[in-house]
């Protein structure tokens with residue numbers, strides 16, 4: 436679950452000092468309320484109990500969503516001035532964090548500056564999820580099976596989070612067949628179209644982008 440710490444902060448308007456709770460680890464797959472706060476841009480906003488002014492106060496936190504293959508260090512936006520230094524530090528920290536994670540994450544951690552950068556990523560994920568839902572609906576309608584792909588891979592290439600395949604076996608031919616069938620029924624799925632273009636490339640033959648939930652993460 437989410438982990439929180441206590442910080443003393445000073446109101447920039449009236450200099451009043453007070454203690455606040457700050458989330459140091461946010462589980463995006465479990466803490467839906469915190470995720471919503473991030474999406475609304477309210478995550479690091481605080482209200483001074485004395486003068487009632489609302490202000491931004493950033494602290495480093497980790498955003499982890501196992502289901503979506505996300506492990507992100509979110510650093511205060513001002514740290515971007517010393518970007519290289521912080522990236523190095525987070526990479527070193529990650530080596531330590533990884534040992535405590537019990538194989539919960541196998542991807543590459545991301546480093547973002549400011550919760551707005553995380554918000555952008557989450558909003559984009561939401562777009563991909565929406566198109567994925569339409570794709571799932573289309574596939575169900577056409578009696579085509581689907582399989583989730585690695586979220587990091589989908590995010591990087593702007594593909595849907597699932598891919599369809601015809602027949603029983605999931606191979607390049609069966610994937611291409613199903614993609615073409617759905618494309619013929621609905622041409623306005625931009626991410627599926629991109630995936631179809633990808634299938635024309637040699638590198639797509641390896642089919643190393645499927646998410647295998649049965650294999651424990653390394």
Ligand SMILES: [Zn+2]
Pocket residue numbers: 446447448449450451483484485486487488
């Ligand atoms: Zn104040």
